[in-house]
Amino acid sequence: MKDHPIIVGLDIGTTKITTVIGEVAEGGSVDIIGEGSVLSEGMKRGSVVNLERATHAIRQSVQAAERVSGVKVERVFVSVAGNHAKAITSHGLAAIRRNQEINQPDVDRAIENARAVPLDPNLEIIHTLPQEYVVDGQEGIKSPVGMHGVRLEVDVHIVAGTAGPLLNLRRCVQEAGLQVDGFVLHALASGLATLEAVEQMQTVIVVDMGGGTTDVGVFKRGNLAHSACIPIGGEHVTADLAQILKIPLEEAENVKKRYGAALPELADQDLTLEITTASGSTHAISAFELSRIIKPRLAEIFSLIRDEIDHTLGPVELVAQGVVLTGGAAQLRGVAELARDRFRLPVRVGKPRGIGGLTDIVSGPGQAASVGLVLYGIGQDGKVPHSVFRHDPQAEKVPGLIEVTAPVVTAPPPSTPAPKAARADGEGLMDRVRNWFKDWM
Template sequence: MKDNPIIVGLDIGTTKITTVIGEVGDDGSVDIIGEGTVPSEGMKRGAVVNLERATGAIRQSVQAAERVSGVRVASVFVSVAGNHVKAITSHGLAAIRRHQEISQADVDRAIENARAVPLDPNLEIIHTLPQEYVVDGQEGIKSAVGMHGVRLEVDVHIVAGTAGPLLNLRRCVQEAGLKVEGFVLQALASGLATLEAAEQSQTVVVIDMGGGTTDVGVFKRGNLAHSACIPIGGDHVTADLAQILKLPHEEAENVKRRYGAAVPELADPDLTLEITTANGSTHAISAFELSRIIKPRLTEIFGMVRDEIDQALGPVELVAQGVVLTGGASSLRGIPELARDRFRLPVRVGRPRGIGGLTDIVSGPAHAGGVGLVLYGIGQDGKVPVSVFRPEEPATPPPAPQPQPAAKASSEAKKEAGAVTVATPAPSQPAPKKDKESGNLLTKVRGFFKDWM
C-alpha cells in the first residue's frame, strides 16, 4: 500500500454512524478506500444519551471500515450537530504600520481580536472561520498577506458547542480506542463535499437533512457565513407515519422509503397499500394519501429553515442564488420540488464529488457528511480543497428504488408486528382517484386522517 496520508471521518448521527477512510494522493486528490455504516445507538438529536451504546456503535462502524480498507484507524474527525451548537459572526480589526506589508501575524491578530467576544463560559469554540478581508475599505479580498494598507478588517464565523455534550462525544470516541483529531460542524462538512465549482462564487444554502436534525449552512463565496440546526429530521416523518398508520417504526420507515413522496402529485396514482396493524385490523391507503401524511412535516422543516435564514440574513430569495439538499432524508421522491416551491430558488440534491475509490458506495447524499469530514481534514481551514475540482466524469446516481409488491405475510406475523400489502388495480378497473369524493377503499379511513391533516 502506498504510504500516503490517511484521513478518517466519523459521522455520528441520530439514525446511523458512518466511518469514511480517505487516502490523499501526491497531487491532493482523495480516494475513498474504506466505509462502514451501522445503525446509530445511544444518540438523540446530535447528543449522546447512552455512553455505552454509542461507544459500541462507533466501534462497529470503524471496524467495518477497517475491514474494507485494510487500514488500522487511530484518529478521526468527528461531526458535531444539535441544538447545543451556537454560531455568531464577529468583526476583527488590526492596525498596520505604514509602508509595511500585511503579514500572517497581522492576519492572525485581526482574527484573534474577532475571537475576543464574550461567550458563555460553558461553550467550547469548534471553528474560527475567517470570511473575506477588508484592507483600507477595499472589500472582497480573499488573502490579505503581502498587501499594503494601514487598516485590516475581517469578519469571522465562530462556531461553539456546549462543553458537556462535546465531552460526552469525545469520551465515546476515546473509549472506542480512537483519538479525536477535531470536531467539525455537520453543515460545514456537508458543504465541503457537495458544493460545485460554480457555486464557490455564489451564496448557496446547504441543507443537510438527517434523521434527528436538519443542519443548515449558508456559504458565501465558498466560506461558511451562517449556520444553524433545526431539531427536526427525517425520523420525525417516520414517527408520523407510525403513529397515524399504527405501524412499528421500522415498517413505517420502509413504507416511507419505498412508496412515499414529499409531493402527493408525484406519488404513484395506481398504487394502493393495505395496512395491517399490530392488533390485526386492516385498512387501505393510496400512495397519494400516504404522501399527504408526509408533506406537512417536510413543509414544517423547510419553513423553519426559511424562518432562520430570513431572520438572520434577510429574505432567502434575495440572499442566496441556490439551495443544495443533502443527507439521507433528501433522497425521498419530491423533496427538490417541495423545497423549490418553499424557497423560490433553484434546488438540487447534493452528492459527494471530486473523489475516487469507492465512489459507488459513497456517491449518495447520505454520505456527504462523512466525505466532507475527510475533505476538511486535508486543509482544516473550512474551505474546499482545490484538488477536488479536477476534471472528472460525473458520477451516476444510484437508481431510485421502484415499488415492489410486498410478500404476503401470515396472519400470525401480521398480528404480531403489522404488515403492508401492495395492491394495484386490475387493467380493466380504473385507478383509485385522488378526489376526496371518490368511492374507493380510502373512504373508510378518511375520517381517521381528517383531524391530523
C-alpha cells in the same frame, strides 16, 4: 499505502453512524478506501444519551471500515450536530505599520481579535472561519498577505459547542480506542462534499436532512457564513406515519422509503397499500394519501429554515442563489420539488463529488457529511480543497436544476415485513412525471 496520508471521518448521527477512510494521493486527490455504516445507538438529536451504547456503535462502524480498507484507524474527525452548537459572526481589526506589507502574523492577529468576544464559559470553540478580508476599505479580498495597507479587517464565523455534549462525544470516541483530530460542524462537512465549482462563487444554502435534526449552512463564495440547526428530521416523518397508520416504527420507515413522496401529486395514483396495524387489523391506503401524511412535516422543516434565514440574514430569495439538499431524508421522492416551492429558488439534491475509490458506496446524499469530514481533514480551514475540482465531471455542470428521480417500487426482502402493493398501471406515474417536468422546464 503508508506513503500517503490517511484521513478518517466519523459521522455520528441519530439514525446511523458512518466511518469513511480516505487516502490522499499525489496532487491532493482523495480516494475513499474504506466505509462502515451501522445503526446508531445511544444518540438523540446530535447528543449522547447512552455512553455505553454509543461507544459500542462507534466501535462497530470503525471496525467495518477497517475490514474494507485494511487500515488500522487511530484518529478521526468527528461531526457535530444538534442544538448544542452555537454560531456567531465577529469582526476583527489589525493595524499595519505604514509602508509594510501585510504578512501572515498580521492576518492571525486580526482573526485572534475577532475571536476575543465574550462567550458563555460553558461553550467550547469548534471553528474560527474567516470570511472575506477588507484592506483600507477595499472589500472582497480572499488573501491579504503581500498587500499594502494600514488597516486590516476580517469577519469571522465562530462556531462553538456546549462543553458537556462535546465532552460526552469525545469520551465515546476515546472509549472506542480512537483520538479526536477535531470536531467539524455537520453542515460545514456536508457543504464541503456537495458544493460544485460554480456554487463556490455564489451564496448557496446547504440543507442536511438527517434523522433527528436538519442542519443548515449558508455558504457565501465558498465560506460558511451562517449556520443553524432545526430539531426536526426524517425520524419525525416516520413517527407521523407510525402514529397515524398505527404501525411499528420499523415498518413505517420501510413504507416511507419504498412508497412515500413529499408531494402527493408525485405519488403513484394507481398504487394502493394494504396496511396491517399493531392490533392485527388491516386497511388500505393509497400512495396519494400516504404522501399527504408526509408532506406537512417536510413543509414544516423548510418553513422553519426559511424563518431562520429570513430573520437572521434577510429574505431567502434576496440572500441566496440556490439550495442544495443532502442527508438521508433528502432521498425521498419529491423533496427537491417541495423545497423549490417553499424557497422559490433553484434546488438540487447534492451528493459527494470529486473523490475516487469506493465511489459507488459513498455516492449518496446520506454519505455527504462523512465524505466532507475527510475533505475537511486535508486543509482544516473550512474550504473545499482545489484538488477536488480538478477532475470533477460535475465542475462544469450548471447548478440549479431539480433532480427528479423515477419512482421504483420493489419487493421487500423476505426477512423484512412490508405492506402489499397493488398497481393498475406500471407506467402511469412515469408519464405524469415526464409531462410535469416538461411543463416546469
